[in-house]
Amino acid sequence: MRSGAWRRELTDELGQGLPPGRLVTDPGVIPSYAHDEAEWAPYGTPAAVVRPRTAEEVRHAVRFCLRLGAPIVPRGAGTGLSGGANAVEDCVILSTEAMTAIKEIDARERLAVVEPGVVNDHLRAACAEQGLWYPPDPASAPWSTLGGNVATNAGGLCCVKYGVTRDYVLGLEFVTGTGELVRVGRRTAKGVAGYDLAGLMVGSEGTLGVITEITVRLRPAREPEHTVAGHFSSVVDAGHAVAAVAEAGLIPSALELVDRHCLAAVDEWKHMGLSTEAEVLLLGRTDSAGPAGELEADAMLACFERAGATYAVRSTDQYEAEALFEARRLAYPALERLGPVLTEDVCVPRSAVPEMLARIEETATRHDTLIANIAHAGDGNLHPLLITRPGDEASKRRAQAAFEDVIAAALRLGGTVTGEHGVGLLKRDGFTAEAGPAVLALNRAVKDALDPRGIFNPGKVVA
Amino acid sequence: MRSGAWRRELTDELGQGLPPGRLVTDPGVIPSYAHDEAEWAPYGTPAAVVRPRTAEEVRHAVRFCLRLGAPIVPRGAGTGLSGGANAVEDCVILSTEAMTAIKEIDARERLAVVEPGVVNDHLRAACAEQGLWYPPDPASAPWSTLGGNVATNAGGLCCVKYGVTRDYVLGLEFVTGTGELVRVGRRTAKGVAGYDLAGLMVGSEGTLGVITEITVRLRPAREPEHTVAGHFSSVVDAGHAVAAVAEAGLIPSALELVDRHCLAAVDEWKHMGLSTEAEVLLLGRTDSAGPAGELEADAMLACFERAGATYAVRSTDQYEAEALFEARRLAYPALERLGPVLTEDVCVPRSAVPEMLARIEETATRHDTLIANIAHAGDGNLHPLLITRPGDEASKRRAQAAFEDVIAAALRLGGTVTGEHGVGLLKRDGFTAEAGPAVLALNRAVKDALDPRGIFNPGKVVA
Known part of the structure; x- marks a missing residue:
């Protein structure tokens, strides 16, 4: 931990080189910059937050931090899910939120x-x-x-x-x-x-x-999309539908899976009147123009039905279709309302989606942990959401064990620990396992080459 | 230059660690590995050529060269056009041509x-x-x-x-x-x-x-393509047709420009009976399925006509269409038959294509150099081909001056010195100009990080 004098020097001098309002030191505001959406990952207290408005101001701040040896944690809106924007102790948070042109x-x-x-x-x-x-x-x-x-x-x-x-x-x-x-x-x-x-x-x-x-x-701009919705009685059946779509050579413009835990949470929050009859909702879309789009939507529907959909339909109402996708987008914040959520982001080969979903279910049972599922299923990119009860430390430990097991299962199926959220802090161990020592050394070599002083976001991605 | 003893040690020891036939030292064969299609760029004489069949053999060769400090020039089929595979003196050429599984x-x-x-x-x-x-x-x-x-x-x-x-x-x-x-x-x-x-x-x-x-x-696999062919009386008119296609929001599956120098050279070689009535041939294709493809082909045809095509048609005969694209692909080898060809590869913003083509014409006149043009016109990626007479040193010098002028013009229009051929040796000066010292230093840092001993293809891309 740095001394108070160091911190004062930092904020005094950094502020002097920037126009008024760029430097934030208000202790009431700083905590809101301490972490992204991955509260589960560790974070420290920033020494200061800078909100530059120009590239020149960014350069000024970086040069200043280089001189003082202060770590810089760049930050966008803080919606990350892996702790990539979590503060390290006494860092300068460099938020680009005010550069909005x-x-x-x-x-x-x-x-x-x-x-x-x-x-x-x-x-x-x-x-x-x-x-x-x-x-x-x-x-x-x-x-x-x-x-x-x-x-x-x-x-x-x-x-x-x-x-x-x-x-x-x-x-x-x-x-x-x-x-x-x-x-x-x-x-x-x-x-x-x-x-x-x-x-x-x-x-x-x-x-x-x-x-x-x-x-x-x-x-x-593209053509309006055709939407296909299917209900399935298990995530594994829905996974088979996803594999069938890939095998049919279809390239949907979206293929999303939402399970009943997510649908219920969204309904509870937004009262959207979503069906909770389905164990799993699978949403497919195609945006191919004209009759090709019609044919693809029909082909996708047939894949859903063959995989055992309990109900499947081509949505003819754009508002209804939009509402279904809106529910998909709201799933994560809706679940967060229930308690701390640990977000997974594994990605497996498309054909391994049913097996991976089965292993997630098995993991949930074994660790007595509620795991909700949303997934960019067409990509094999799954987001099991591990939900704990606020203040229940035992459930948190069980969730963490389940989290590690899901990662291990994905790697065994030829997958990756992170499809789109990034390594940040939450996936650093997983990345180490996935990459192995030689590839990790290459990552480290690149980091050292481009950030020779190690001031940018230390401890993230590569330890 | 290394000693004969060094070279003997290299070939003796390298050969011992590899199965028979992998190491080539035949002085009659080695020269065929000395350069790629960029003969204009300098090249040395390899000490040896290795043609490994497995990753393990590649690793063996690399480790051996690391120990001996011998530079390695990796090589595919040698069809490169920037000298990226040209030998440096006393290097080991590591050809992957035999790894064909x-x-x-x-x-x-x-x-x-x-x-x-x-x-x-x-x-x-x-x-x-x-x-x-x-x-x-x-x-x-x-x-x-x-x-x-x-x-x-x-x-x-x-x-x-x-x-x-x-x-x-x-x-x-x-x-x-x-x-x-x-x-x-x-x-x-x-x-x-x-x-x-x-x-x-x-x-x-x-x-x-x-x-x-x-x-x-x-x-x-995609749908069969629709082909549109247009004749233009100048490259600049054809350039306007290219810009019109982009402005119409069309994304063709190919949009190729071939000028009459190329068409004549292909005809002379292959007797394909190509029209030499046109100053420039523009070939457009779309592979959108069904009626959308028909509409796009018609829209492309209209763009050609509006830009002043002297003749424009939708080809209804797949064989004829294939022949036209075959002529495009043969343009480069056909021109090579006429004399040493210096190949350009600049890429400019799509809307700058007409201006860039005009500057190429002007450069050709100014330097009294024959410049034939083929272009991936829809990408703004132009391949002016500077043709010299065999043995005519003065024409070679003029072509080199024209080559530099074309690069400078592309950079002034917001373009890049290489769209797809690579920096190799021919574009190293151009890349230096394009990148500037700070970006060049970043490239150098990456090179040093991943090839700390500097054994891979020294002198290419970054000097």
Whole structure:
């Protein structure tokens, strides 16, 4: 722990080099920056919070911290689920939330240039006005920012067809570990000049630099989607439907699984009148244009039925379809209302989805832990949500044991410990197991090369 | 230059550790491994060529070279156009051409696992048998290998819609700069565990390791394409048609430009009876299913006509359409028959294509140099081909000056010096100009981190 004098020096000097209002030292405000949504992971108390408005201010703060040896924890909206934005003791939280300019949307080149604090949904709305579409749609899209999305390589619902954040990042501006402001990547459709540093920054969870500007690729606005909904009497049956969709060669624009624990929690909160007759709801979508879309929706429906759906239907009402997907997006916050939630993010081969869901059920029983399931099922990316009772330490310990078992099961099935949430703190042990010593050493070598002083988000991703 | 004794030690000992036939020291064979298709770039004489058949043999060779301090130049089929596989004096050429196994094609997971020596077209054919498709299709696809495609992040014709090699690489096995065999990436649809080392290896041109196995993502086989052909009286008019297609929000599955120099050279070689009435041929394709494809083809045709096509037609004959694209693919080898060709690979924003084409024409006139044009026009990725007369040193110097001017023009228009061929040796100065010192230093830091002894392909990409 640093001395009070060190902390005073830090805040006095850091504040002097920045316009008024950028530095936050109010002890009433600072705790709200101490962690992201992964409260389960450890966090310390930040010495200060900086909310810069320009790249130059970011550079100033980084250079200052380099001089003083103060660790920097970059932060977007704090909606992360792995503790990647959790404070280390006496760090400077560098929040890009105030850098909210959409600098450019170029319809001809189909790209947008934004500051890192732009909220995902705001960018999507601005693009839609010009007949364009920014696909990556994490469930946190109403709150999470592009900077955080890039730092975690955020996925979402549509990535089963359209890919993840990395697939849309063309170029980045960021402040490096030596305090320089650089641009990597490009504005052109293609480019192979040098190593893919823009790609390397994506998903690096704030450990290699602070992003100050993002150039993303856009797509033309797409056709309205067709929605297929199916009820299943077990998650395993629903998993078989998911495997059947993949085997049929279909590429849905979304394929989401929500179990009854989630549906009940959403209903309890939002009174959406969702059916709780189903053990599991599977939601499929296709956005292929014209008759192809009709055929694909019918084919998906047939897959649901063959896998044993107790009820399956093509939704003809866009409002109803939207409500179903809204329920999917609200599942996580709805469950959080019930008690501390430990969020899993394993991703397994598509064909292993039924087996993985069975092992999750078995794990829940063995550890006497309530595990709710939401899943980007079409990607094999499952989010078992381990729910504990507030203040019940024994249930917390059981949940933690179940968490480790789910990770181990995913690795045994050829999966990864994190599909889209990132390693942060919660998945550091899992990542170590997944990568093995040689690959971990390569990760460490990259970290040391680009952050030679080790000031960016120490302890995250690589220990 | 190393001593003869050093070279003898190298070949004796290296050969002893490998099965018979892996080590090539025949002075009649070695020169064929001295350079890729970029003869213009400098190259030395290899001390030896190794053609391993297993990852273990690759590791053996790398460890041996590490011990002896011998530089390693990894090589695929040698179809590169930037000198990335050109030998440095007394290096060991590590050719992966004999590692030709397609280890697995998994229709359910839509992925393939291949050794690096698998020829692109062979993989595509094997996938097609299972109703699957590996999209990246460089014009060299009949000869180039997956290892080389990955090392250069190869593009091709369909990447205007389907992306480049990086978009399909899920995982890699490779031998590191410390002689370890590692696996990075994954087999799952998504994954964010640690830095994107697989993505970093893609396009690293053999400077960070030797790839021994590649896991690629596949797509379902697609619908037959609709082809639109247009004749234009100038490259600039054709450029306007390209810009019009982008502005109309169309995403063609190919949009290729071929000028009359190329058409004439192909005709002279292959007697394909191509029209030489057109100054420029523009070939567009769409593979959207059903009526959507029809509509898109019609819309593309209208763009061609509005931009001033002297003749434009939707091809109804698949054989004729294939012949036109075959002519496109043969343009480069056909021109090579006329004399040494210096190949450009600039990529500019789509809307800058007409301006860039105009500047290329102006450059050709100014330097009295014949410049033929082929282009992945829909991507803004242009391949001006600078043709010299064999043995004419003055024309070679003029071509080199024109080459530099084309690069400078592309950078001024917001472009990059290399869209898909790589930096190698030919684009090293251009890359230095494009990146600037801070980004160059980051590239160098990554190189030093992953190849600490500097044995992999020294002097390529980063000087």
